Amino acid sequence: MSTARRARGRGHDDTEHDEPDERWAVSYAxxxxVLMxxxxxxxxxxVVDETKYEQLKNGLAAAFGQSQTVGGGDLTEGLVIPPDLLVDDGVRDVAVRAAHxxxxxxxxxxxITDALAAQGLQDTVDFVIDERGLKIGLVGAETFFADNRADLTAKADAVLDLVGDVLSAAGNPISIEGHADHRAAAAPYDSNWELSSSRATKVARFLVEHEGIAGSRVQAVGFSDQRPLVDGDSAEALAANRRVDIVVESTEQEQVRGLIPGLVSAGSGG
Incomplete structure (x- = not known):
């Protein structure tokens, strides 16, 4: 009996092992x-296709529980990063730096506006923020310079004194850019190049000598009549083109500065 039982037992075990073990198929599948x-x-x-790229990106974002984006990533208030920049490492850092x-x-x-307003001079300058930085335009040629002259008026001294107080603490490089209207220069200037350069130099000297701004931060350049703001021969056009701009230059990298105009435009609603 014991021999029979052992025989039956061996037969039972052999039957179990003869059946194929298909558990490996689950792992293989x-x-x-995953490979597929x-x-x-x-x-x-x-495949370089922005539409497919957006679909794939949003599909993966949904799969991993992340928010989807349309037309780029809105990483900062009012700033939409183009899709081609979303693949760059550190793009979020670039956007944040541009906003800062x-x-x-x-x-x-x-x-500067507050300092000028306290003295009733807020209408003597205008401002533009772009990829270069902050441009402070000295508005109204007669406010700052007599016709065909580079000497600063008393009102110009007052305005530059207030502007200089703010800029002295900023630390950014400053570009002083002189311009002239299209009329031919007269004595003591041989051309509008000398006239525009002299106006820029006068402003630069005032900021350095009277406001204590380090000369290493300041440059003066004249553009003659080559960069007019307004076309025509009207008194308004001539006055608008006869000007000096003080540009507080951004020290950020080019990639960061390139985002500034779009951010400013979005912030102003336009």
């Missing part, structure tokens, strides 16, 4: 699925 997904992704990203630079320039603009 998972591996094949990998090749689909590789194929999709190898705009904030810094706007604070500087507000400080």
């Amino acid at each position: 998972d591996m094949v699925t 997904c990998l090749f689909i992704v590789l194929y999709a990203v190898s 630079e705009v904030d810094a320039m706007q604070r500087l603009q507000q400080q």
Whole structure:
């Protein structure tokens, strides 16, 4: 009996081992699925197609529980990063730095505006923030210079004294840019190049000698009549083109500065 039982037992065990173990198929199927997904992704990203790129990006974002974006990533208030920049490492850092630079320039603009307004001189300058930085335009040629002259008026001294107080603490490089209207220069200037350069130099000297701004931060350049703001021969056009701009230059990298105009435009609603 014992021998029979052992025989039956061996037969029973042999039957169990003769059946194929297919548990490996589950793991194999998972591996094949993962490989298929990998090749689909590789194929999709190898085709330069912004629409497919957006669909793939949003599909992966949804799969991983992240928010989707349309037309680029809105990484900072009012600033949409183009889709081609979304693949760059550190793009979020670039966008944030651009926003911080705009904030810094706007604070500087507000400080100058407040200082001038306290003396009733707020209408003597205008401002533009762009990829270069903050441009402070000295408005109204007669306010700052007599016709065909580079000597600063008493009102110009008052305005530059207030502007210089703010700029002395800023630390940014400053470009002083002189301009002239299209009429031919007269004595003591041989051309509008000398006239515009002399006006820029007068402003630069005032900021350095009277406001204590380091000369290493300042440059003066004349553009003659080559960069008019307004076309025509009217008194308004001539006065607008006869000007000096004080540019507080941004020290950020080019990639950061390139985002500033779009951010300023979005912030102003236009």
